[in-house]
Amino acid sequence: MSATRPLHLAAEIGGPPRYDANAHVALARLAERGALDFVTLNDSFARPGPDALAVLARVAPATSRIGLVPTVTTTHTEPFHVSSAVATLDWVSRGRAGWQADVSTTGAEARLFGRRAAAPAAELWQEAGEVADVGARLWDSWEDDAEIRDVATGRFVDRAKLHYVDFEGSHFSVRGPAIVPRPPQGRPVTVIDGTSGPAREPAARHADVVLVRATSPEQAQSLRDDLRRGAAAHGRDPDTLRVLVSLTVDLGDAETAPEPGLTSGPRLAGRGTYFRGGPVDLAELITRWHRGGAVDGFHLTPITPERDLERIVNGTVALLQHRSLFRSFHPGGTLREHLGLSRPASRFAAAAASGGKS
Template sequence: MTAIRPLHLAAEIGGPPRYDAASHIALARLAERGTLDFVTLADSFARPGPDAAAVLAHVAPRTGRIGLVPTVTTTHTEPFHVSSAVATLDWVSRGRAGWHAHVSTTEAEARLFGRRPAAPPAALWREAGEVADVAARLWDSWEDDAEIRDVATGRFIDRDKVHHVDFEGSTFSVRGPAVVPRPPQGRPVTVVDATTGPARETAARHADVVYVRASSPEQAAALREEIRRAATAHGRDPDALRVLVALTVDLGDAETAPEPGLVSGPQLAGRGTYFRGGPVDLAELVTRWYRAGAVDGFHLTPLTPARDLERIVNGTVALLQHRSLFRTFYPGGTLREHLGLPRPANRYALARRSTEAATR
């Protein structure tokens, strides 16, 4: 069957730790030239290197349209700080921010903080879901028109439009409100890698974009349908989810055929199914899986970022554009617009208006 939804493409711009801003900026601009939906920057407490959210905040004013999605580890990190960092990135990028929720599972990482031992994955992902929940509440804690900025009266905010969230989680509590006004997107895009079982539940409840790993279009379609069913069970609209296949790509040898169907492709340190071949081969795979209706798109992790991303943009993406499968320009300015996702209504504004209407 022919897919009717737009194809979505994203790429990782990380790799070995780099401390020069120019390399990250250059890769983000390259991806933007290919009109990719967003770029990601991986991060964890186990690897050296600068903070991903801070790096992409530096990249933001040097790019114009592409979405910026850093990995943010919810374990050992205060949810209030997570919310503030992502909201800040959304402001400095003028509505192009997302965040990839990640957990920390090792004792070595726990010892960096010294506050608690490592917890089982199920508990960590339950906590990550609570962080995603309270972050959304904090982003909503300022209504869109809460700022007055009236110099004559000295009023900066309308206090009736700034709300306490009073959230009690399993490992933390947050009163709120946020210190950053509501982000341009309302709520920045939440990304969850649903490869593992415990993460899948969190993805179904809270994610806007979900990564899966599959070695065939049939497997990808089954995983996509499973996540959509779970989202529906939680009262969500499954059409408000974007399910992307995560794929590590090695385009170093254009003459080497890809692994057939990816079935025998090796795993690279848990980073995803491995594809080896040329840009045209990759375009064929994307076309076949997408036209089968198996996926909403792909998140591509280049094995060698500078080399492979250039071949993705100038080879794979160019061919997909020639086939009219992928856009040639950004129709909007925010990441939510790139993904075809609506700007969420503010829950506290809705409740306040409902209360006001009931008392009239």
């Protein structure tokens, strides 16, 4: 169907909690050598360990091409701070930042903050969508040429090119403008796991990359088609949406055949469908699903990060590159360029140019 559509690959570099960033740096560099689009670092208020966004800010100067996508929980956190932190990651990585929006559903996590009780998933994902919306507006609130940096006159910024966002959500309001200049990518890449029903609408409306879990190419195709229809219904070009299938990967025994249907084996806290096999088996599955047009790519979570990511990069990815099915170098310097996504213009600058109001 669309064999010429580029294949996108990403990997999770989490695992057991670590308090030394060197392990994350090593894994990110390994993924970078394989020319993967981005790495993710999962996080939640329910697990111990350092903050994922802060860890990837440490990884940023130790890498040069790989995209960096931490999980950021939108529940119990301030949207203005989320926007500022993700914009900062984009600056320190020189345009390689994304963020994976997630929600906090449990009473135990709510009690950590003590500000409100746990809420239903539908309400939390509505709020997450609003956080993604206001984040994009805040990133746009500085026009690209707002900074003057004129030492002679002492003017740092052209205030006419800073804009209030005046956002009113169901749980919060934000006036703006941002305190961080517009990020290098304009808007860092937004990632949402759109498998569950409540997450589907904000994913279709706001995400650049949507992760889904599927046990067959037919199911993946159905999810992708549904998300593309949803994006179009919100006035988006569906071709700007990248849908990646999430797989938890166990490459511990290269001689073991993969489980039929990908449904056998542990589910690992619901994160990703389980695949067990060798690097060649995984390459064959990726090739078959992508060539059939079911997906834009895969997000792979190694069950044992140090072992399995090495086998993914030096085995699976190397084979895909040898077959000319996956690139051997990054096509640009930013995560948007890796994904084939254009840099969006500030909505406020566009409105001013057209004489309208955003």
